[in-house]
Every structure is written in structure tokens, then in C-alpha cells.
Amino acid sequence: MSSVEATQTQAADAGDRKSASLIVDNKSVEVPVYEGTIGPEVIDISKLYGTSGYFTYDPGFTSTASCESKITYIDGENGILLYRGYPIDQLAEHGDFLETCHLLLYGELPNASQYEDFKGRVTYHTMLHEQMNRFYTGFRRDAHPMAIMVGVVGALSAFYHDSTDIADPVQRDIASIRMIAKMPTIAAMAYKYSIGQPFIYPRNDLDYSANFLQMCFAVPCEEYKADPVLARAMDRIFVLHADHEQNASTSTVRLAGSSGANPFACISAGIACLWGPAHGGANEAALNMLEEIGTPDRIPEYVDRAKDKDDPFRLMGFGHRVYKNYDPRARIMQKTTHEVLDALGLRNDPTLQVALELEKIALEDEYFVEKKLYPNIDFYSGITLRALGFPTTMFTVLFALARTVGWIAQWREMIEDPQQRIGRPRQLYTGPTEREYVRIGDR
Numbered sequence: 001m002s003s004v005e006a007t008q009t010q011a012a013d014a015g016d017r018k019s020a021s022l023i024v025d026n027k028s029v030e031v032p033v034y035e036g037t038i039g040p041e042v043i044d045i046s047k048l049y050g051t052s053g054y055f056t057y058d059p060g061f062t063s064t065a066s067c068e069s070k071i072t073y074i075d076g077e078n079g080i081l082l083y084r085g086y087p088i089d090q091l092a093e094h095g096d097f098l099e100t101c102h103l104l105l106y107g108e109l110p111n112a113s114q115y116e117d118f119k120g121r122v123t124y125h126t127m128l129h130e131q132m133n134r135f136y137t138g139f140r141r142d143a144h145p146m147a148i149m150v151g152v153v154g155a156l157s158a159f160y161h162d163s164t165d166i167a168d169p170v171q172r173d174i175a176s177i178r179m180i181a182k183m184p185t186i187a188a189m190a191y192k193y194s195i196g197q198p199f200i201y202p203r204n205d206l207d208y209s210a211n212f213l214q215m216c217f218a219v220p221c222e223e224y225k226a227d228p229v230l231a232r233a234m235d236r237i238f239v240l241h242a243d244h245e246q247n248a249s250t251s252t253v254r255l256a257g258s259s260g261a262n263p264f265a266c267i268s269a270g271i272a273c274l275w276g277p278a279h280g281g282a283n284e285a286a287l288n289m290l291e292e293i294g295t296p297d298r299i300p301e302y303v304d305r306a307k308d309k310d311d312p313f314r315l316m317g318f319g320h321r322v323y324k325n326y327d328p329r330a331r332i333m334q335k336t337t338h339e340v341l342d343a344l345g346l347r348n349d350p351t352l353q354v355a356l357e358l359e360k361i362a363l364e365d366e367y368f369v370e371k372k373l374y375p376n377i378d379f380y381s382g383i384t385l386r387a388l389g390f391p392t393t394m395f396t397v398l399f400a401l402a403r404t405v406g407w408i409a410q411w412r413e414m415i416e417d418p419q420q421r422i423g424r425p426r427q428l429y430t431g432p433t434e435r436e437y438v439r440i441g442d443r
Contacts, residue, residue: 017032017033018032018033018035018041019031019032019033020032020033020043022048022052024052024054027052029048029051029052031043031044031045031047031048032044038073038075039073039075042065049426055426055427055428057428061251061425065246066246066251066254066423067246067254067413067414067417068417068419069245069246069410069413070084070107070413071083071084071104071243071245071406071409071410071413072084072243072244072245072406073085073245074244074245074322074323076320076322076323076324076325077324077325078325079323079325079326079327079328080328081244081328081329083100083103083104083242083243084103084104084107084108086103086109087328088239088240088328088329088332089328089331089332091103091239092236092239092240092329092332093332095109095239096207096208096209096235096239097208097209097235097238097239097242097402098115098118098119098122098207098208099115100238100239100242100405101118101122101180101242101405102114102115102118104242104243104405104406104409105176105405105408105409105412119208121177121181122177122180122181122208123181123204124181124204125177125178125181125182126181126182126184126185126202126204126211127182127185127201127202128182128185128186128189129159129160131159132152132155132156132159133189133199135151135152135155136148136152136189136190136193136199137193139151139193141193141194141196142194143194144393145187145190145191145194145393145394145397146271146274146275146393146396146397146400148190148193149186149187149190149271149397149400150268150271150272150275151268152186152189152190153183153186153264153267153268153271154264154265154268155264156178156179156182156264157262157264157265160175160178160264162174163175163178163263164262164263164264166257166260166262166263166415172263172412172415175262175263175264175408176263176408176409176412179263179264179267179404179405179408180404180405180408183400183401183404184202184208184211184212184215184401185202185215187212187394187397187398187400187401188200188212188215188216189215190394190397191216191390191394191397192215192216194391194393197219198219198220199215200214200215200216200218200219200220201215202215206226207231207235208235208238209226209231209232209234209235209238210226210228210231212234212401213226213230213231213234213388214226216389216390217389227343229339229340229343230340230343230344230388232336232339233336233339233340233384233388234388236332236333236336237333237336237381237384237385237398237402238401238402239402240329240332240333240377240381240402241329241377241381241398241399241402241403242402242403242405242406243403243405243406243409243410244322244403244406246410247279248273248274248276248279249270249271249273249274249279249280249403249407250270250403250406250407250410252269252270252272252273253266253267253269253270253407253410253411254410254411254414254423255423256269256270257411257414257415258414258420258421258422258423259422259423260422263408263411266407266411267404267407267408267411270400270403270407271400274396274399274400274403275396280396280399280400280403281395281396282316282317282378283317283377283378283379283381283382283385283395283396283399284382284392284393284395284396285316285317285378286316286317286378286379286382287351287382287383287385287386287392287395288316288392289315289316289317290351290354290355290358290382290383291351293354293358294350294354295350295353295354296353296354296357299354299357299358299361302315303315303358303361303365307367315358315362315373316378316379317375317376317378317379317380317382318362318368318373318374318375318376318379319371319372319373319374319376320376323376324372325372325374326372326374327374327375327376327377329376329377330374330375330376330377330379330380333377333380333381333384334359334375334380336380336384337380337383337384337387340384340387340388341383341387344387346387349387351386352383352386352387355379355383359375359379362374362375363375381395382395385398
């Protein structure tokens with residue numbers, strides 16, 4: 001019989017300190033309990049195996065804190081998302097993406113002079129080494145942009161040797177700025193290559209989001225000017241996706257970084273993880289679903305299928321693994337979506353009409369309200385990116401662009417953590433026990 005009992009112990013140097021007693025095989029093992037600034041307390045089991053010979057079993061690590069972090073806090077039950085303590089809606093509504101980048105990297109929002117300095121450092125690192133253009137021509141034209149992103153970002157370490165020494169804080173900072181600055185250029189070039197258009201170089205006179213739209217949609221033969229409403233929408237999308245605590249791709253970046261890998265390789269690993277449809281591909285899946293429904297009159301059919309437990313069909317873009325309440329990012333994204341549709345005059349687009357009608361039903365239907373299956377950020381961002389002119393294959397690329405700053409901030413925090421060790425999850429082995437080798441002729 002095994003049991004876990006929470007107890008209170010006294011530490012001479014720290015006053016009252018909570019600990020937990022794990023009773024295994026009638027033996028008591030004391031483990032410390034730590035309290036964060038907000039959120040649930042955690043039981044430290046890092047020395048459990050050494051003292052008891054037992055591992056814990058937690059598939060997906062959904063009940064395991066793999067690190068200590070000061071960057072992002074999520075309360076899924078109450079629909080709260082904070083970057084360094086600031087509510088996501090305030091940052092998206094009143095700030096901009098570069099301000100958010102500074103906050104995530106350095107812990108504080110910049111003042112006016114710090115902002116100008118940071119913006120200048122990012123702006124003057126947006127160019128790619130000219131030889132990197134040749135990487136793109138090595139891919140087939142129909143290659144998925146995410147495949148290109150994984151390869152090109154990983155190759156940055158072959159060009160920028162002066163920012164791969166992870167033990168040097170100056171080089172870490174240079175690598176951080178380079179990643180934030182160059183990712184829009186890399187993403188835009190992947191898009192241009194896929195549609196057979198020439199690359200458009202970045203412009204230093206444009207802000208971060210307007211510059212990205214210019215690199216995606218401008219052509220050499222005519223002038224292009226990004227609509228301020230669309231550029232602002234793009235900026236909000238970047239802010240809303242900048243970080244999301246220890247999700248699959250962020251954990252991948254941290255795990256890769258724990259081995260001492262250079263930052264470009266770590267971010268490339270994060271992009272590869274993000275590519276999965278259960279993670280970064282959710283907004284693409286949501287839009288594909290809207291196109292499958294086709295017209296508003298078919299919505300009741302699909303809603304009935306979603307309610308049928310025996311039907312494998314699921315409405316994509318509704319509910320969230322973490323948020324058991326309304327996704328706090330979705331409120332801002334909903335407002336942004338409607339601003340973009342109005343600016344572009346797209347209220348009559350068939351797919352967008354399906355989305356708007358489905359949104360209305362989901363917010364009012366008793367089944368969805370009771371199960372808290374609210375439209376999430378993927379639902380609204382998919383609609384918005386489609387309206388902006390991006391194909392669905394680019395959706396996850398834009399997610400990666402925005403999330404780069406979160407990955408970099410998490411990577412830096414991990415590198416600077418004195419308790420950081422190489423990641424090494426354990427397992428519950430259920431394979432064959434030891435057996436003797438039999439020569440091939442005797443099998």
C-alpha cells in the first residue's frame with residue numbers, strides 16, 4: 001500500500017516550510033513543497049528515485065513542472081494569461097510586438113529610450129546573409145513552408161558563428177536579437193518562394209509588422225503600402241502568440257537547449273515541434289473545417305455531428321486543452337478579426353460567413369456553453385490570416401514567427417538557471433525481460 005500525506009515541517013533557517021510525506025512500502029520519504037508567486041504549489045520529486053528507488057509516471061508531463069520560470073503564467077480555469085505579470089489583453093490592446101519582445105526577454109516593459117534602442121537593434125538585423133538565398137532554391141516549389149523554416153533556421157548557425165557560444169551572455173543577446181529580427185524575413189522568403197515571386201528585402205523605415213506584410217505582398221514592379229489596420233492586426237497576432245508557458249514546442253526548445261545546443265538549432269527544433277497539427281496547425285485545421293462546411297445552411301448538420309458521441313467529427317477551433325474558460329486571447333482576436341473584415345470589405349466571403357454564423361451559434365447554443373466550448377484563438381486567427389491573404393500553409397509559419405521571442409526568452413532563462421541540467425525523462429518499461437541471443441540460423 002502506498003500513500004501521500006502533506007505535512008508541515010520546521011526548517012531552522014527558513015521558518016515554517018511545507019513538505020510532503022510519500023509512504024511507499026511502509027517507508028516514509030520526505031520531499032519539499034514549493035510555492036510560486038501565484039498558481040498551484042509543487043512537490044519536488046527530483047530526489048525521489050535516489051531515496052526510494054521509485055519514479056513517478058506522468059504521460060505528457062501534464063502534472064509535472066519541468067522548470068522554474070518567471071516569464072508566463074496561465075490560469076486555465078479562470079481564463080488568465082500573463083506575460084511577466086501583465087494581462088495579455090492589455091499588452092495586445094495598448095502595446096506592440098517589439099514592446100512585448102523586450103518584456104519577455106528582459107523582464108520589464110521598456111521606457112521610451114530603451115524602446116528606441118531595442119527597435120533599432122532589431123531593425124538593423126533583419127537582413128539575411130545573401131548566400132542564404134540559395135538555400136531556398138534547393139527546395140521544391142511545392143515544399144511546405146514549415147519544412148523550409150526548419151532547414152533555414154537551423155542553417156543560421158552555419159553563418160553567424162559570433163553568436164553561438166551559449167556561455168557568453170553578449171553572444172546570447174546577439175543571437176536573441178538576430179532570431180527576432182530575421183524570422184520575418186525567413187518566413188516571407190519561404191512564402192515568396194512557394195508562389196514563384198522574387199524575394200523582397202526588408203525596409204528599415206517600416207515598423208516590424210508593416211515590414212513583414214511588405215516582404216510578403218509587395219512586388220518589384222509596383223509600390224506597396226500596408227494598410228495600417230492590417231498591420232495593426234498582424235502585430236496583435238504576434239503579441240497574442242508570443243509565448244504560452246511550457247507547451248510542447250517550448251519544452252522542445254528547452255530540452256534541446258539543455259544539451260548545450262546552439263540557439264539556432266534549438267529554435268529549429270521548436271519549429272519542427274510546432275508543425276504538428278495538434279499544436280501549431282490548429283488554426284489551419286479550423287479554416288479547413290470551415291471550408292468543408294462550405295455554406296451557412298450546412299452548419300446545423302455539422303453542429304449535430306459534433307454533438308454526436310459516435311461521430312468522429314469534431315469542431316476545430318473550439319475549446320482549449322489549457323483554458324477551461326474563455327481563451328483570454330480570443331477576445332482580442334475576435335475584435336481584430338472583425339476590424340480586418342470591415343477594412344477589407346469581406347463580410348460576404350462564403351467561408352467567412354460560415355465562420356461568423358458558427359461563432360454566433362457556439363456562443364449561444366446550450367451544448368457549447370455548458371461544455372465551455374468557446375471559440376479559441378485558433379478559430380479567429382485562421383479567419384484573420386485568410387482575410388489578410390495568407391494561404392493555410394503559412395498559418396503555422398506565422399505562429400512560429402511570433403513564438404520565436406517566447407522560445408528565445410525561455411531558452412535564455414534556462415541557460416541562466418544555476419539548477420539547469422540536461423533533460424532526461426524516465427520511463428515505465430513494459431517490454432521483454434532479459435533473454436538470450438539466438439544465432440540467425442537457429443531462429
